[in-house]
Amino acid sequence: MLAIARQRMLGQSFKKILPAVSVLRSYSSAAKQITVREALNSALDEEMLADPKVFLMGEEVGEYQGAYKITKGLLEKYGPERVLDTPITEAGFTGIGVGAAYYGLKPVVEFMTFNFSMQAIDHIINSAAKSNYMSAGQISVPIVFRGPNGAAAGVGAQHSQCYAAWYASCPGLKVLSPYNSEDARGLLKAAIRDPDPVVFLENELLYGESFPVSDEVLDSSFCLPIGKAKIEREGKDATITAFSKMVGYALKAAEMLEKDGICAEVINLRSIRPLDRATINASVRKTNRLITVEEGFPQHGVGAEICASVVEESFSYLDAPVERIAGADVPMPYAANLERMAVPQVEDIVRAAKRACYRSVPLAATA
Amino acid sequence: MCLQLTYVVKSGLVGFPLHQLNTKILPTLSATIPTPFPLVFSAPIVSFLSFIFSSPLSLPSSPPIFSPFPSSLPIRKKMATAFSPSKFAAQPFPLNTTSQNNPLTIPTIASPFLGSTRKLIRLCSSSNLNLRRRSGTVVAVSDVVKENKSKSTPNLLITKEEGLELYEDMVLGRAFEDMCAQMYYRGKMFGFVHLYNGQEAVSTGFIKLLKQQDSVVSTYRDHVHALSKGVSARAVMSELFGKTTGCCRGQGGSMHMFSREHNVLGGFAFIGEGIPVATGAAFTSKYKREVLKEVDCDHVTLAFFGDGTCNNGQFFECLNMAALWKLPIVFVVENNLWAIGMSHLRATSDPQIYKKGPAFGMPGVHVDGMDVLKVREVAKEAIGRARRGEGPTLVECETYRFRGHSLADPDELRDPAEKAHYAARDPITALKKYLTENNLTSEADLKAIDKKIDEVVEEAVEFADESPVPPRSQLLENVFADPKGFGIGPDGRYRCEDPKFTEGTAQV
Numbered sequence: 119m120l121a122i123a124r125q126r127m128l129g130q131s132f133k134k135i136l137p138a139v140s141v142l143r144s145y146s147s148a149a150k151q152i153t154v155r156e157a158l159n160s161a162l163d164e165e166m167l168a169d170p171k172v173f174l175m176g177e178e179v180g181e182y183q184g185a186y187k188i189t190k191g192l193l194e195k196y197g198p199e200r201v202l203d204t205p206i207t208e209a210g211f212t213g214i215g216v217g218a219a220y221y222g223l224k225p226v227v228e229f230m231t232f233n234f235s236m237q238a239i240d241h242i243i244n245s246a247a248k249s250n251y252m253s254a255g256q257i258s259v260p261i262v263f264r265g266p267n268g269a270a271a272g273v274g275a276q277h278s279q280c281y282a283a284w285y286a287s288c289p290g291l292k293v294l295s296p297y298n299s300e301d302a303r304g305l306l307k308a309a310i311r312d313p314d315p316v317v318f319l320e321n322e323l324l325y326g327e328s329f330p331v332s333d334e335v336l337d338s339s340f341c342l343p344i345g346k347a348k349i350e351r352e353g354k355d356a357t358i359t360a361f362s363k364m365v366g367y368a369l370k371a372a373e374m375l376e377k378d379g380i381c382a383e384v385i386n387l388r389s390i391r392p393l394d395r396a397t398i399n400a401s402v403r404k405t406n407r408l409i410t411v412e413e414g415f416p417q418h419g420v421g422a423e424i425c426a427s428v429v430e431e432s433f434s435y436l437d438a439p440v441e442r443i444a445g446a447d448v449p450m451p452y453a454a455n456l457e458r459m460a461v462p463q464v465e466d467i468v469r470a471a472k473r474a475c476y477r478s479v480p481l482a483a484t485a
Numbered sequence: 486m487c488l489q490l491t492y493v494v495k496s497g498l499v500g501f502p503l504h505q506l507n508t509k510i511l512p513t514l515s516a517t518i519p520t521p522f523p524l525v526f527s528a529p530i531v532s533f534l535s536f537i538f539s540s541p542l543s544l545p546s547s548p549p550i551f552s553p554f555p556s557s558l559p560i561r562k563k564m565a566t567a568f569s570p571s572k573f574a575a576q577p578f579p580l581n582t583t584s585q586n587n588p589l590t591i592p593t594i595a596s597p598f599l600g601s602t603r604k605l606i607r608l609c610s611s612s613n614l615n616l617r618r619r620s621g622t623v624v625a626v627s628d629v630v631k632e633n634k635s636k637s638t639p640n641l642l643i644t645k646e647e648g649l650e651l652y653e654d655m656v657l658g659r660a661f662e663d664m665c666a667q668m669y670y671r672g673k674m675f676g677f678v679h680l681y682n683g684q685e686a687v688s689t690g691f692i693k694l695l696k697q698q699d700s701v702v703s704t705y706r707d708h709v710h711a712l713s714k715g716v717s718a719r720a721v722m723s724e725l726f727g728k729t730t731g732c733c734r735g736q737g738g739s740m741h742m743f744s745r746e747h748n749v750l751g752g753f754a755f756i757g758e759g760i761p762v763a764t765g766a767a768f769t770s771k772y773k774r775e776v777l778k779e780v781d782c783d784h785v786t787l788a789f790f791g792d793g794t795c796n797n798g799q800f801f802e803c804l805n806m807a808a809l810w811k812l813p814i815v816f817v818v819e820n821n822l823w824a825i826g827m828s829h830l831r832a833t834s835d836p837q838i839y840k841k842g843p844a845f846g847m848p849g850v851h852v853d854g855m856d857v858l859k860v861r862e863v864a865k866e867a868i869g870r871a872r873r874g875e876g877p878t879l880v881e882c883e884t885y886r887f888r889g890h891s892l893a894d895p896d897e898l899r900d901p902a903e904k905a906h907y908a909a910r911d912p913i914t915a916l917k918k919y920l921t922e923n924n925l926t927s928e929a930d931l932k933a934i935d936k937k938i939d940e941v942v943e944e945a946v947e948f949a950d951e952s953p954v955p956p957r958s959q960l961l962e963n964v965f966a967d968p969k970g971f972g973i974g975p976d977g978r979y980r981c982e983d984p985k986f987t988e989g990t991a992q993v
Contacts, residue, residue, distance in 0.1 A: 253733050257750070
């Protein structure tokens with residue numbers, strides 16, 4: 119009965135995910151709960167307080183309190199010189215951020231969504247990522263590009279693309295993608311302190327979700343290492359790698375698989391570039407099966423890179439072909455039911471895991 | 486007609502100082518400018534005339550103390566050689582005769598330096614500091630030198646030392662670029678090499694006024710900018726040869742000259758890419774002064790780019806933001822009329838780039854870029870403005886590149902007569918003439934400088950030849966400032982090694 123109820127819940131639109139997640143995550147009791155939004159806001163606040171060279175720049179980050187309210191209260195606290203509302207000029211203000219970073223300031227450039235970063239991608243790649251190399255180490259660019267990435271709910275094709283694969287293919291960039299509040303806080307602080315350009319891919323639908331955090335996480339010197347993945351759930355039968363929102367789905371899928379006797383290990387990648395190949399390979403060597411999950415387009419995606427890495431390093435340990443779950447190979451449709459079909463769902467992960475374990479799976483796709 | 490002309494010309498020259506002035510004139514401006522001067526002339530002549538008559542600028546607040554006619558003679562010469570007449574509707578010959586009759590309708594307030602005596606109007610009242618606009622018209626240096634020969638020139642624009650410095654810098658640029666061409670054809674240099682022959686006046690005129698902490702951002706035509714800023718010739722030559730002793734250890738190349746020590750921020754291959762970066766550097770200067778409270782930080786940034794870039798979106802975005810935030814930057818347009826093979830006039834709806842400055846609330850100045858002294862005067866004003874915190878300036882330097890776009894460009898589209906015309910206005914020859922005729926220095930001194938520069942360049946080539954190529958281990962270096970990617974904590978150790986941090990556990 120509970121399974122049916124849960125299936126019905128999961129069959130609804132994205133916005134209803136929140137109660138489902140908090141139901142699943144309520145196992146930790148004593149820790150404080152903060153939303154991802156609060157985590158990001160507090161991280162920005164603390165970093166700006168600690169270092170006067172950190173400043174924010176983006177559309178609506180100031181008086182509007184942030185398009186998604188991530189930068190709420192920062193304008194009042196730090197003033198308009200450090201929280202800059204820019205005109206709608208992605209290429210221009212991204213380049214200005216890069217130029218400021220050349221001189222040692224630490225800009226945090228917000229894109230309203232990473233889809234808009236395509237207008238500025240020349241600066242992210244050519245003048246930020248490549249500068250340290252082209253100048254042979256003379257000019258480093260301690261800049262952070264952050265903003266929501268991937269699909270939201272019903273926003274259509276031009277607002278829903280996941281850019282993890284594009285940015286992660288470029289040397290000179292570090293690409294991070296947090297899942298929960300702890301990730302958000304720790305990785306954003308690490309990104310701001312890092313002397314290299316960092317692309318920080320958040321997720322709009324996760325902003326409102328609360329996660330429990332320990333006191334250590336709330337400490338202002340808390341920082342997570344860049345380039346290390348986290349094993350969210352230990353297992354022994356199959357490895358599921360995911361990042362951002364898909365971690366939540368993978369954890370739910372792991373719960374469902376538990377009932378079928380498959381004990382899945384869920385890895386939260388956290389860092390897409392540099393990819394934590396060591397952790398992934400160690401896990402695959404333990405479980406012998408791999409399922410990669412991502413929200414973006416399948417071709418040349420993050421899953422493809424993980425698959426190649428595993429094949430290169432742990433081929434003899436694989437007992438089954440690697441299962442890649444990605445978004446559908448189409449621009450994101452608008453209709454709600456089509457959109458559900460274009461993004462991986464928990465059932466897809468479950469079926470893929472069962473396929474990897476050579477169990478028979480039902481043929482019908484979820485509607 | 487004359488009055489109408491001047492009115493229209495004045496209205497076309499709107500710039501700073503005052504936004505009120507702008508708003509008053511703007512309504513008429515919008516009526517006149519887009520369809521060029523319909524009030525004044527009939528359609529066919531209009532487009533051509535608008536080019537001529539807007540070129541000499543006057544400051545809005547000053548009385549119309551000159552007529553636009555004098556400028557038309559050299560412009561017509563330039564126009565005739567630059568473009569085939571079929572490209573233009575008409576050529577207003579009658580006006581040229583008037584120009585010859587009244588060449589000196591402008592009262593000469595300014596000190597008589599090379600070419601701009603009549604054309605350059607120096608505003609006497611320094612009370613309104615905002616009105617620092619120069620009207621540099623396109624005047625053939627040789628013409629003006631002939632005219633000025635007989636005049637006595639009590640106050641010159643430069644001292645002997647300055648003159649020699651400028652001369653040396655320009656000769657270095659020229660000799661270096663010529664050597665680059667030689668080396669390229671011998672196979673020592675490869676890839677894309679864009680040479681700066683002919684445009685030295687712009688680089689020298691601007692960069693020699695900067696301090697070490699001021700920064701320069703350039704395009705792919707950046708060898709001479711780097712040299713003028715102070716990067717040694719051997720470092721640049723080694724970089725071009727791809728050796729490890731180059732200014733970027735051979736990792737950048739011709740188009741990516743960076744120097745932290747001399748604040749040369751590149752070297753960008755994409756046109757328009759350097760402009761936002763320069764704006765960011767200027768932003769840093771302002772931020773350091775206002776937020777980080779380094780009160781004496783008055784660093785200025787110069788952004789060099791070409792005429793083709795002025796049609797690019799990033800250019801306008803940065804004009805807007807620089808003026809909005811009053812950043813200490815000077816946007817220097819090196820208008821050499823050609824973007825590879827695309828003539829500026831074929832690509833631009835309104836070819837007068839300086840006019841784009843006032844549209845964003847900053848002064849737009851047009852200057853003869855083949856004359857280093859004129860450029861230097863304009864540069865002094867623009868850089869001074871930026872240093873005082875008054876905001877950006879757009880300076881359009883009309884210049885010319887003697888060679889093709891790059892060493893791979895056969896350069897077939899440009900009219901040889903146009904090239905000859907500009908070759909006659911070689912900035913180095915012009916400065917030489919000025920220095921010798923004003924008895925600032927002797928031919929022998931200049932020849933000595935030539936020789937010295939030749940030796941410097943030869944030595945640079947030898948140094949580059951003998952330098953080693955980068956070792957294999959250098960391939961993967963410098964990708965990140967923090968290579969392990971784990972971040973370095975305040976105690977200098979990599980953060981992931983600190984057991985306090987969450988690392989691969991399953992518990993929260």
